[in-house]
Each structure stands twice: as C-alpha cells, then as structure tokens.
Amino acid sequence: MTALQFEIRSRSARTSARLGRVSTPHGAFDTPAFMPVGTKGTVKGILPPQVRASGAQILLNNTYHLLLRPGPLQVAALGGVHAFMGWDGPILTDSGGYQAYSLADINAVDDDGVTFRSIVDGSSIRMTPERSIEVQQALGADIIMAFDDCPPSIDPDEVRPNQARLKHAVVRDTPRRKQYDHAQRLQLANERTVRWLERCKAAHTRSDQALFGIVQGGTDRDARRWSAERICQVDLPGYAIGGVAVGEPHAQIVEVVRQTAPLLPEGKPRYLMGVGYERDIVEAVRAGVDMFDCVLPTRNGRNAYAFTQTGPLRLRNAAHTVDPRPIEEGCDCPACCPAAHGWLTPGEAAMSRGYIRHLFMAEEMLGPILVTLHNLHHYQRLMGEIRETILTDDWDGLARRWPVLGGLGEPRAEGETGGDGS
Amino acid sequence: MTALQFEIRSRSARTSARLGRVSTPHGAFDTPAFMPVGTKGTVKGILPPQVRASGAQILLNNTYHLLLRPGPLQVAALGGVHAFMGWDGPILTDSGGYQAYSLADINAVDDDGVTFRSIVDGSSIRMTPERSIEVQQALGADIIMAFDDCPPSIDPDEVRPNQARLKHAVVRDTPRRKQYDHAQRLQLANERTVRWLERCKAAHTRSDQALFGIVQGGTDRDARRWSAERICQVDLPGYAIGGVAVGEPHAQIVEVVRQTAPLLPEGKPRYLMGVGYERDIVEAVRAGVDMFDCVLPTRNGRNAYAFTQTGPLRLRNAAHTVDPRPIEEGCDCPACCPAAHGWLTPGEAAMSRGYIRHLFMAEEMLGPILVTLHNLHHYQRLMGEIRETILTDDWDGLARRWPVLGGLGEPRAEGETGGDGS
Numbered sequence: 123m124t125a126l127q128f129e130i131r132s133r134s135a136r137t138s139a140r141l142g143r144v145s146t147p148h149g150a151f152d153t154p155a156f157m158p159v160g161t162k163g164t165v166k167g168i169l170p171p172q173v174r175a176s177g178a179q180i181l182l183n184n185t186y187h188l189l190l191r192p193g194p195l196q197v198a199a200l201g202g203v204h205a206f207m208g209w210d211g212p213i214l215t216d217s218g219g220y221q222a223y224s225l226a227d228i229n230a231v232d233d234d235g236v237t238f239r240s241i242v243d244g245s246s247i248r249m250t251p252e253r254s255i256e257v258q259q260a261l262g263a264d265i266i267m268a269f270d271d272c273p274p275s276i277d278p279d280e281v282r283p284n285q286a287r288l289k290h291a292v293v294r295d296t297p298r299r300k301q302y303d304h305a306q307r308l309q310l311a312n313e314r315t316v317r318w319l320e321r322c323k324a325a326h327t328r329s330d331q332a333l334f335g336i337v338q339g340g341t342d343r344d345a346r347r348w349s350a351e352r353i354c355q356v357d358l359p360g361y362a363i364g365g366v367a368v369g370e371p372h373a374q375i376v377e378v379v380r381q382t383a384p385l386l387p388e389g390k391p392r393y394l395m396g397v398g399y400e401r402d403i404v405e406a407v408r409a410g411v412d413m414f415d416c417v418l419p420t421r422n423g424r425n426a427y428a429f430t431q432t433g434p435l436r437l438r439n440a441a442h443t444v445d446p447r448p449i450e451e452g453c454d455c456p457a458c459c460p461a462a463h464g465w466l467t468p469g470e471a472a473m474s475r476g477y478i479r480h481l482f483m484a485e486e487m488l489g490p491i492l493v494t495l496h497n498l499h500h501y502q503r504l505m506g507e508i509r510e511t512i513l514t515d516d517w518d519g520l521a522r523r524w525p526v527l528g529g530l531g532e533p534r535a536e537g538e539t540g541g542d543g544s
Numbered sequence: 545m546t547a548l549q550f551e552i553r554s555r556s557a558r559t560s561a562r563l564g565r566v567s568t569p570h571g572a573f574d575t576p577a578f579m580p581v582g583t584k585g586t587v588k589g590i591l592p593p594q595v596r597a598s599g600a601q602i603l604l605n606n607t608y609h610l611l612l613r614p615g616p617l618q619v620a621a622l623g624g625v626h627a628f629m630g631w632d633g634p635i636l637t638d639s640g641g642y643q644a645y646s647l648a649d650i651n652a653v654d655d656d657g658v659t660f661r662s663i664v665d666g667s668s669i670r671m672t673p674e675r676s677i678e679v680q681q682a683l684g685a686d687i688i689m690a691f692d693d694c695p696p697s698i699d700p701d702e703v704r705p706n707q708a709r710l711k712h713a714v715v716r717d718t719p720r721r722k723q724y725d726h727a728q729r730l731q732l733a734n735e736r737t738v739r740w741l742e743r744c745k746a747a748h749t750r751s752d753q754a755l756f757g758i759v760q761g762g763t764d765r766d767a768r769r770w771s772a773e774r775i776c777q778v779d780l781p782g783y784a785i786g787g788v789a790v791g792e793p794h795a796q797i798v799e800v801v802r803q804t805a806p807l808l809p810e811g812k813p814r815y816l817m818g819v820g821y822e823r824d825i826v827e828a829v830r831a832g833v834d835m836f837d838c839v840l841p842t843r844n845g846r847n848a849y850a851f852t853q854t855g856p857l858r859l860r861n862a863a864h865t866v867d868p869r870p871i872e873e874g875c876d877c878p879a880c881c882p883a884a885h886g887w888l889t890p891g892e893a894a895m896s897r898g899y900i901r902h903l904f905m906a907e908e909m910l911g912p913i914l915v916t917l918h919n920l921h922h923y924q925r926l927m928g929e930i931r932e933t934i935l936t937d938d939w940d941g942l943a944r945r946w947p948v949l950g951g952l953g954e955p956r957a958e959g960e961t962g963g964d965g966s
Contacts, residue, residue, distance in 0.1 A: 162908055166910070191906055192902045199868075200866060479614075484613055486588060
C-alpha cells in the first residue's frame with residue numbers, strides 16, 4: 123500500500139487513543155485529525171490558505187456533488203481535485219453513497235447499485251461500486267471511500283420530525299412501506315456493503331490512492347460486529363465506521379464507536395464518518411478513532427453559530443448588538459485575533475460580536491466567512507489539544523479547559539477492557 | 545485643516561495629472577487613488593487584509609446604509625467605522641444623499657432636506673445637511689462628504705429603459721410630472737447644494753475629519769461653472785465632482801470632468817464620485833482628478849465579470865468549462881498568482897477559469913470572492929501604472945499595455961489650455 127502509510131507515534135495509557143501520522147502522495151497529516159468539508163471543491167467562502175492557517179491538514183470533497191457538477195471528466199481535465207481547488211495537501215473523497223441516499227428525492231436501491239435523480243438537473247443517475255470508484259479515480263483524491271449501502275441507522279418508524287437527516291429512511295427496495303423490517307433492511311445493507319466493497323477493491327486501479335472500507339450495522343451490536351469482521355477481511359489501508367451520528371443521541375454514538383473501533387485493525391487508521399460535536403469526537407478518539415469529518419463548523423458558521431470552548435454563541439442574537447468583545451477571548455482565528463494573521467497593527471481590536479451580528483443582519487458574506495473561519499480554528503485547536511492530551515493523558519485537564527465537552531465518561535473502548543468479549 | 549494634508553509630489557508635463565499624497569489621522573494614501581466601496585462596513589466577501597493586499601489604501605463606506613443598519617450610535621458604540629470593520633487605514637463616508645434619492649421608493653425633497661423610506665424596515669427617515677454631518681461624525685471616517693441635492697443629470701424624459709441608476713429622476717418637489725423642467729430642477733439643486741454645504745460646514749465640529757464639498761450641475765456647462773465657483777467659495781480641504789457617470793456615455797463624462805476639474809482649487813484633492821470604468825478614470829486623472837470610487841470591481845466581480853487589461857471576461861460562459869488558464873496571465877491577485885500570496889508551493893497553478901466558472905455555476909461564495917479579489921487588484925494595478933505614467937508621461941505606453949482603455953484622447957484639461965476661457 124504505497125499510497126498511504128500510518129505511523130502510530132504514541133498511545134494513551136489510560137484510554138485507547140493513539141497519536142499518529144498518515145502520509146499520502148500529497149503530504150502527511152497528524153492524527154487524530156479533523157477534516158473540514160469542501161463539498162463542491164471548496165470549503166464554502168474560505169480560501170485554501172485560510173483553511174491551512176486554521177491548522178487543517180486534510181480536506182474532504184463530496185463525490186456526489188462533484189459528479190453532478192462540474193462532472194468527473196471536467197475535474198480531471200482541470201488536473202484533479204488538488205489542482206482544481208488549489209489545495210496541495212491530502213484530500214479524501216467519500217463514495218457518493220450517503221448523498222445518493224439522503225439528498226435524492228427519488229432513489230431505488232438494488233443489489234447492483236443505486237439510481238437517483240440529480241438535484242442539479244433532475245436527470246437519472248446510476249451509481250454502482252464500479253462507477254463510484256471510476257468517478258473517485260477521475261477526481262484523484264489521496265484517500266477514497268468504498269461505495270456502501272446506507273440504510274437509516276434508526277427504524278424509520280421511530281424517526282422524530284426534527285431528524286431531517288433521516289429523510290432517506292424510505293428506500294424503494296422496501297416495496298410496501300408497512301412491511302418494512304428494519305433489522306432485515308440492516309442485514310441486507312450489511313451484506314451488500316461487503317459485496318460492494320469487494321467490487322470496489324476489484325475496480326480500484328490507481329496505486330496512488332488508498333481505498334478505505336466502511337463498517338455499517340446501525341446501532342445493532344451484532345450487525346456491527348458482523349460487518350466489522352467481514353469488512354476487515356478485505357485487506358485495505360484503512361477502515362471507516364459509517365452510519366453513525368445520523369440522528370442518534372450522544373450516548374448511542376459513543377456506545378457504537380466504543381464497540382466498533384476495537385474491532386478494526388489496530389495498525390491502520392480508523393475513520394468515523396460525519397462526526398461530529400466536540401464531545402463525540404473526544405470520546406471517539408478515546409475509543410481509538412483517528413480521523414473525523416463533519417459539516418458542523420462550516421454549516422453552522424454560515425448560520426451565525428459560533429463554537430467556543432464554553433459552548434455555542436448565536437451571533438444573530440440582539441444581545442450582541444453593541445458587544446465589543448470578540449467571539450472568544452484567546453482564540454487565534456482571524457476574527458478573534460487579527461494581529462496573529464498579519465492583519466491590523468499589533469494590539470488592535472478583534473472583530474466584535476456587534477460587527478459580526480451586523481454582517482449577518484445585513485446578509486453580508488463576511489459574516490458567514492468570519493464565523494466559519496472561527497469555527498475551523500475552534501475544531502483544529504480542539505484536535506491539537508486532543509493530540510497533546512494523548513501524550514499527557516490529562517483528560518480531566520482537557521475537560522476543564524473545554525467546558526463544552528460536558529465532562530468525559532469512561533476513558534477506554536470496550537475491546538481493550540474485554541468487557542464485551544468481542 | 546489638521547485633519548487632512550495634500551502634497552502634490554509631481555506633475556505630468558503633457559497633461560493636467562498630478563501625483564500626490566493625502567495624509568489623514570489614519571494614515572496616508574497615494575493619489576490618484578481608487579477607493580473600493582465597503583457599503584455596509586465591509587467590502588463584500590473580502591477581509592480587510594485582503595483589501596490591503598490589493599494595494600488599496602483608503603476605503604469608502606456608505607452613510608445611507610450604515611444609518612439604516614446598524615445605525616450610527618451602534619457603529620459609534622463599537623468604536624467608529626475603523627474599529628467596526630477592522631480597517632485601520634483612511635476611510636471616506638459619503639453623505640447619504642445619493643442613496644436617499646436613488647434607492648428609496650418614496651422620497652420628498654424640500655429646501656430643508658429629504659424624506660425617504662428605509663429600505664430595511666419601511667420607516668420614514670428625514671435627512672438634512674445637519675443630520676448627515678451628525679451621522680458622519682458618529683461614524684467617524686477621515687473624510688466626510690457634504691449633503692447635496694442630487695437631481696438626475698439627464699432629463700428624466702430622456703431616460704432610456706436600461707438606465708436603472710436614473711430611477712431617482714422623479715422627485716416629489718416637481719409637483720406635477722408633466723411640468724417638470726429639467727434645467728429649472730438643476731438650477732434649484734445647484735442653489736440648494738450651495739446652501740446645504742454652508743449648513744454642513746456650520747454643523748461640522750470634529751477637527752479630525754475633513755469635509756469635502758461637491759460640485760453639481762449635471763451636463764450643463766453653465767450650471768457646472770456656477771456650481772464650482774459657489775462651492776469653492778466655501779473654504780474646505782477638498783472638493784468633489786458629483787452627478788457624473790449616472791448614465792451618460794464616456795465622451796460626456798470626459799467632457800464634464802475636463803471642464804470642471806480645473807475649476808477646483810489647484811492645491812486641494814479633487815474627487816470624482818462614483819467613477820468608473822478604466823478609461824473614465826484615466827481621462828479624469830489626465831484632467832487633474834485625484835480620487836475615485838466605484839462599485840464596478842466589487843459588484844461586477846460578484847457577477848462573474850472579471851476585468852482584465854484587454855477587456856472583461858464573463859466567467860459563467862461555457863467556453864471556460866475546462867479552461868485551465870488563470871483569469872489573467874501576469875496578474876498578481878490571489879486567484880491568478882496564489883504563490884505571490886504565500887499560497888501553494890511556488891510554481892503551482894493558479895485558480896483556473898474552469899474552476900471559477902464551476903464556483904459560479906454551483907453558487908459557491910468563493911466565486912464572487914475570487915473575482916472580486918482579482919478585480920480589486922486590477923483596479924489598484926491600473927492606479928499604480930497611472931501614478932508611474934504621471935512621472936514618465938508615457939501615456940501611449942499605458943494605452944498599449946492596457947488595450948481596455950481603447951486608446952486615449954486629448955491629454956489636457958480645458959482650464960490648462962485656456963480653450964474654455966474659464
């Protein structure tokens with residue numbers, strides 16, 4: 123596997139956390155790593171050097187979106203995702219599966235693949251494991267993901283109205299809604315995901331890309347164990363935990379991760395897809411996870427939601443109208459500490475909460491830009507402190523400095539304690 | 545006038561152009577200067593250090609917009625416009641007059657001031673010379689503008705449908721539309737503008753701000769001359785030419801500027817408001833104008849319209865789909881030359897036209913951001929070359945390097961040749 127090397131440099135003595143480094147053809151990144159999401163080939167509103175200045179070392183692009191527009195051939199003609207978006211560091215692409223299931227109004231799943239309607243022009247798109255790999259090879263990321271069957275992790279009958287991300291609950295291979303059997307659907311997805319992984323591996327020919335497999339299984343412990351065993355029988359440079367944080371409460375996320383992480387090969391990077399809030403990430407790191415991605419810092423940032431160590435600030439709130447304080451004292455982002463970015467004269471004031479609120483009220487682009495920048499720095503500062511904490515094992519200190527974590531629970535994953543017998 | 549010093553450092557021998565430097569309490573700027581427009585306290589989508597990196601040394605904020613939202617007291621509470629938006633260089637605010645006339649659906653003008661409806665919340669706003677100065681003093685810019693009566697420069701009866709900026713043609717102090725007499729309206733505006741300037745000067749108490757008067761008169765030579773004489777009888781640190789480039793063709797803009805510029809005091813900065821395209825600026829410089837502002841680089845940039853030395857590129861055009869070239873070879877902006885901004889490794893490719901087109905098609909913020917950055921650099925590069933050309937007097941060389949100028953006409957303003965006798 124020349125496309126990817128993973129070196130574990132240190133291990134937490136009190137938890138299952140690992141400090142490591144992943145090397146790719148476009149450079150290395152430190153783990154545990156948080157990958158900002160650059161859906162359509164751009165972290166929305168943020169220039170590549172600004173992303174890098176936040177501390178991010180690897181980005182994620184969404185295959186689904188780039189497939190629909192501008193198209194893989196167009197991206198390839200412009201030099202692949204790195205040259206396309208002007209980011210010369212590592213890039214990961216997902217398989218397009220999750221979005222095909224969750225964003226398309228109409229989708230049909232069968233044993234060969236998924237058919238869905240383009241949200242761009244309404245055309246019918248067919249996605250199979252082979253097609254996903256073909257597209258990801260044209261895009262040219264350093265790490266590519268297997269195309270998996272993505273059923274809802276929670277029984278659609280139990281979906282609450284606010285769980286918008288679960289709208290892909292109803293898939294067309296459950297011919298009559300009333301006969302939907304959630305356990306049966308999960309089992310089918312698990313089996314398909316294994317078969318599709320083998321097809322992905324067979325289709326994958328670019329030696330400069332690392333293909334990761336994805337463990338599914340929803341919140342069912344047996345399904346997760348079965349999936350992990352079968353997926354990891356396919357020899358790959360890394361493995362992901364999918365189908366998590368699609369609506370479940372924190373405790374359930376932690377439970378699934380604690381069970382699943384130790385089932386993945388110890389010497390290879392473990393990637394928890396789409397997670398998440400700060401405490402989800404910290405607990406997953408303590409369970410042995412190395413890589414994360416999530417739209418929260420960027421999507422919430424565009425909506426005036428600023429992450430801070432003590433919890434979120436909602437900057438449209440009228441209380442901020444003439445508040446001269448920065449979003450967060452001590453933050454090193456361009457909004458909170460412009461002088462650290464060669465901006466303004468040393469000692470000059472930061473962007474105030476009052477100003478940023480004004481930008482949102484006036485619908486100025488700079489509002490989303492500034493809060494996104496802040497949030498990207500917030501997440502990378504957290505990852506930096508997590509990596510330091512793996513060396514010191516002072517998890518209580520981390521929890522004290524980051525009240526947003528709400529304290530931390532049991533420090534160790536199941537596999538390491540043997541409590542689960544798995 | 546301690547708030548502003550103007551030093552003329554060199555003069556063109558072949559034209560009326562001057563190379564100078566204006567000093568303000570927030571630093572100096574070189575003239576001829578182009579001021580990017582930061583309407584609501586932000587150059588849309590661009591961070592202050594990015595504005596500075598383009599070469600801009602002074603910005604403009606719109607009093608009208610900041611008056612409506614967040615309000616002058618709020619801006620003052622947050623430290624004034626400089627601290628508010630994080631720009632520690634010179635700032636100029638306009639008086640709010642132009643927008644009160646042109647943006648409000650309902651406005652009524654009388655000898656005391658203007659009443660208009662807020663475009664934010666529909667409330668009724670009264671603006672007088674005293675109120676404009678009060679607001680501009682609260683905002684705290686280095687240069688503030690007199691509140692003037694802004695009639696249409698072209699007879700409303702002759703307005704063409706595409707001249708949207710002339711929609712303020714119909715003002716309510718022409719009681720019956722059919723009896724509108726354009727020359728009479730201009731004369732009334734001219735007289736009011738002089739009376740209002742005196743009231744502005746009387747109301748202006750902040751010694752750290754420089755108040756500029758505005759010469760009106762539309763396209764009527766006698767009205768312009770009368771206005772210039774009367775306005776310049778009020779002793780002020782600088783004077784502006786208003787009511788230009790509100791729909792007239794290039795030749796008429798040049799004619800008005802060539803007539804008016806030499807009527808303004810020789811030793812004080814001359815500011816041509818709201819102008820304009822590259823060739824308008826160059827001709828106005830050659831007529832002796834020192835300061836410019838215009839929304840073209842920013843507004844057009846947000847609409848995928850990129851300025852280049854050879855003319856505009858419209859980046860939504862399908863011809864750019866897989867075009868790997870930057871917007872403009874040799875440009876030093878972050879999109880065309882990322883390496884010059886510490887971005888990417890040296891020699892690495894610029895943002896391609898194909899990528900930027902994709903950003904616009906996908907409605908990604910980064911598209912407007914990149915083209916705005918490019919356009920800001922374009923305008924400042926032009927100003928830099930203009931300042932050099934004043935030293936060398938090689939205007940033909942400038943015209944050769946900038947084909948977009950379409951050649952240059954007679955080099956000298958009227959006053960200097962004596963052809964007008966004025």
